[in-house]
Amino acid sequence: MPRVYATPEQLAEQTGQPAPDDAERLLRRASEDIDDACRTAIYDTDAAGMPTDPAVVEALAAATVAQAEYVIGQGGDDTGAAGRWDSVSIGPVSMSGRRDGPTTPDAVDVGPRALRALTRAGLLPGVIW
Known part of the structure; x- marks a missing residue:
C-alpha cells in the first residue's frame, strides 16, 4: 500500500478551497513525488514506512500539499x-x-514550495556520508 502523507482536508485547508474530486489520487501521486525526492533522506519510520517524528510528519504533509x-x-x-x-x-x-x-x-518534477518544505526539515539534500 502506498504511503500518503497528506489528507484532502489538509489540501483544502492550505488552498482555502474545497478539495478537488480527485484529491485522494492527486495526494497519492504527490506523495510518490515526495518519496522520490527524499530517496536519500534518513528519518525514523514505523513498520509501514511512515515517519514517526512529528516534525518529519508535518514536513512531509506540507511538501505533499505543496506538490499537489x-x-x-x-x-x-x-x-x-x-x-x-x-x-x-x-x-x-x-x-x-x-x-x-x-x-x-x-x-x-517537484514544485519549489515542496522543495523548500523538505529542505527546511533537513530532508534535502539527503546526502549520505
Missing part, C-alpha cells in the same frame, strides 16, 4: 508532459512556451 498545489497549478498534469511540450491544453486551461522538466527517467 503545484500539479493543480500546471492544470492538473502530473504526467510530466507539460514540462516537455511547447503547448498543453487540459480542458479550459492552456499553457504555452517550453519549460525544462526532468531530463532523466528517474528525475521528479
Whole structure:
C-alpha cells in the first residue's frame, strides 16, 4: 500500500478551497513525488514506512500539499508532459512556451514550495556520508 502523507482536508485547508474530486489520487501521486525526492533522506519510520517524528510528519504533509498545489497549478498534469511540450491544453486551461522538466527517467518534477518544505526539515539534500 502506498504511503500518503497528506489528507484532502489538509489540501483544502492550505488552498482555502474545497478539495478537488480527485484529491485522494492527486495526494497519492504527490506523495510518490515526495518519496522520490527524499530517496536519500534518513528519518525514523514505523513498520509501514511512515515517519514517526512529528516534525518529519508535518514536513512531509506540507511538501505533499505543496506538490499537489503545484500539479493543480500546471492544470492538473502530473504526467510530466507539460514540462516537455511547447503547448498543453487540459480542458479550459492552456499553457504555452517550453519549460525544462526532468531530463532523466528517474528525475521528479517537484514544485519549489515542496522543495523548500523538505529542505527546511533537513530532508534535502539527503546526502549520505
